[in-house]
Amino acid sequence: xxxMSNKKILNKKRIKISYIYLLIGFIFLFFFNGKWILPIAAFxxxxxxxxxxRFQKPFIGFLIIVLAGWVSNIFVWKGMLPMSGFFxxxxxxxxxVFTSLTFLLDRIYTQKFKGIVSTFIFPSVYVIMDYINIxxxxxxxxxxxxxxxxxxPLLQLVSITGIWGVIFLITWTASIINWLWxxxxxxxxxYSAFWKFGIPFLAIILWGQIKLSTTIDSPTxxxxxxNSTKTEYYHRMTxxxxxxxxxxxxxxxxxxxxAASSGAKIIFGRETIISLPVNKENDFIEKAKTIxxxxxxxxxxxxxxxxKKNSNENPENKIIWISPTGEILFTYHKAKPTYPGECDYGDxxxxxxxSPYGRIGSAICFDMDFPFLINQTGKMDIDxxxxxxxxxxxxxxYHTYVASVRGIENGFNLVRSTFKGFxxxxxxxxxxxxxxxxxxxxxxxxxxxxxxKGQKTVYSVLGNYFAWLCIIFFFLMxxxxxxxxxxxxKRNKNPAADTCNLFTN
Numbered sequence: 001x002x003x004m005s006n007k008k009i010l011n012k013k014r015i016k017i018s019y020i021y022l023l024i025g026f027i028f029l030f031f032f033n034g035k036w037i038l039p040i041a042a043f044x045x046x047x048x049x050x051x052x053x054r055f056q057k058p059f060i061g062f063l064i065i066v067l068a069g070w071v072s073n074i075f076v077w078k079g080m081l082p083m084s085g086f087f088x089x090x091x092x093x094x095x096x097v098f099t100s101l102t103f104l105l106d107r108i109y110t111q112k113f114k115g116i117v118s119t120f121i122f123p124s125v126y127v128i129m130d131y132i133n134i135x136x137x138x139x140x141x142x143x144x145x146x147x148x149x150x151x152x153p154l155l156q157l158v159s160i161t162g163i164w165g166v167i168f169l170i171t172w173t174a175s176i177i178n179w180l181w182x183x184x185x186x187x188x189x190x191y192s193a194f195w196k197f198g199i200p201f202l203a204i205i206l207w208g209q210i211k212l213s214t215t216i217d218s219p220t221x222x223x224x225x226x227n228s229t230k231t232e233y234y235h236r237m238t239x240x241x242x243x244x245x246x247x248x249x250x251x252x253x254x255x256x257x258x259a260a261s262s263g264a265k266i267i268f269g270r271e272t273i274i275s276l277p278v279n280k281e282n283d284f285i286e287k288a289k290t291i292x293x294x295x296x297x298x299x300x301x302x303x304x305x306x307x308k309k310n311s312n313e314n315p316e317n318k319i320i321w322i323s324p325t326g327e328i329l330f331t332y333h334k335a336k337p338t339y340p341g342e343c344d345y346g347d348x349x350x351x352x353x354x355s356p357y358g359r360i361g362s363a364i365c366f367d368m369d370f371p372f373l374i375n376q377t378g379k380m381d382i383d384x385x386x387x388x389x390x391x392x393x394x395x396x397x398y399h400t401y402v403a404s405v406r407g408i409e410n411g412f413n414l415v416r417s418t419f420k421g422f423x424x425x426x427x428x429x430x431x432x433x434x435x436x437x438x439x440x441x442x443x444x445x446x447x448x449x450x451x452x453k454g455q456k457t458v459y460s461v462l463g464n465y466f467a468w469l470c471i472i473f474f475f476l477m478x479x480x481x482x483x484x485x486x487x488x489x490k491r492n493k494n495p496a497a498d499t500c501n502l503f504t505n
Contacts, residue, residue: 034076153208268300378460391421
């Protein structure tokens with residue numbers, strides 16, 4: 001009786017202490033993602049949320065974590081998601097449910113698996129959930145854990161595994177620490193964790209650092225990206241828009257001439273820097289062709305083409321590339337909507353042209369949030385991606401660094417020209433080459449001396465194999481779990497038994 005009584009007292013004490021773990025995890029959730037990112041918080045928050053759920057009834061603990069995640073999401077994503085009102089609160093809730101499911105599955109499965117293999121469950125499930133999320137979510141990879149990290153040595157891993165390897169490492173850290181905690185940090189367990197987790201983690205960081213320290217053996221090309229100034233923007237907000245369109249369009253062409261005189265060989269603008277009605281599009285393109293031919297430059301014209309009045313068509317959001325011989329090389333339409341009904345959308349096929357400065361491709365703004373769209377570039381051997389963008393204060397510079405991860409994945413150099421945001425260029429390792437901030441400068445032209453050669457990556461060849469390894473692993477563990485639980489034999493006897501266990505174990 002005393003042993004039973006002592007066990008109950010100990011369990012009650014553990015349950016009370018678990019709420020301290022919940023509080024710590026909840027605090028770190030505010031820095032886990034979104035507007036107040038601290039890279040370390042992505043490692044720390046899951047440690048304490050896993051710990052909390054270890055001492056709770058699975059389903060009840062799951063609901064508490066959902067609530068904690070929902071509350072933090074409401075604050076940390078405010079202004080970063082292009083939505084408001086009821087829909088914003090609904091999306092914030094669904095984001096929390098999706099993430100919290102990983103903690104619930106870890107709680108259920110680790111009851112049956114006690115060795116170090118159990119530490120693979122949480123990171124595998126997290127990768128699977130993110131894989132499903134990116135496939136189905138209209139926001140793509142926006143908000144995934146990889147985009148919380150600023151460590152370039154760590155981020156080099158995405159060139160091999162895609163974003164899945166980094167997500168796995170972050171969440172595996174939390175799982176390993178909880179496994180050690182469950183085993184009271186026994187010396188032999190610590191040694192095991194060091195060799196099986198610590199050494200691989202350190203090797204990845206060391207490899208990333210060595211990769212970053214090697215010089216890129218490639219000539220460079222000067223690329224000019226043209227933006228709007230704060231003065232022009234605020235003037236537009238207080239003046240009749242139509243009266244400024246012609247002046248702004250002409251200003252882009254004048255800036256192309258200025259950039260060409262400064263040695264730029266490739267010039268493009270920020271998203272929809274050219275705005276005009278459909279009947280004036282050809283006249284503008286002819287003017288741009290004349291400059292491209294005269295100055296022997298490539299010009300990319302990001303355009304917002306307004307359809308005829310009383311037309312059922314949506315505006316076009318596209319970029320037209322013109323060669324130094326005055327020919328149109330390709331037209332690319334934005335493939336992914338920032339919000340529904342924004343414009344007509346393209347077919348999602350990345351286009352490119354070959355030049356003396358490497359193979360050049362383009363996507364537009366939000367397209368760069370979708371790994372499954374942009375990984376075409378690796379198969380196409382694109383060397384440089386030139387991306388017109390348009391952001392807002394709350395998502396800057398976050399959104400530009402999201403785009404830079406696509407470059408590391410697929411081995412291309414990147415220039416992103418961003419209206420109301422952070423314009424920057426990166427090499428294929430994600431190293432910053434040049435930048436300017438719309439909110440901190442009135443500079444219109446950003447010059448970037450960019451390597452003309454990219455790099456073939458493992459990820460660009462093998463794709464999402466690492467995510468599929470996680471799927472296969474979890475499937476096999478599920479088969480073992482079912483056998484361990486004897487569900488096949490018990491199903492006819494008591495089909496509700498395991499549902500009840502979610503509330504009682």
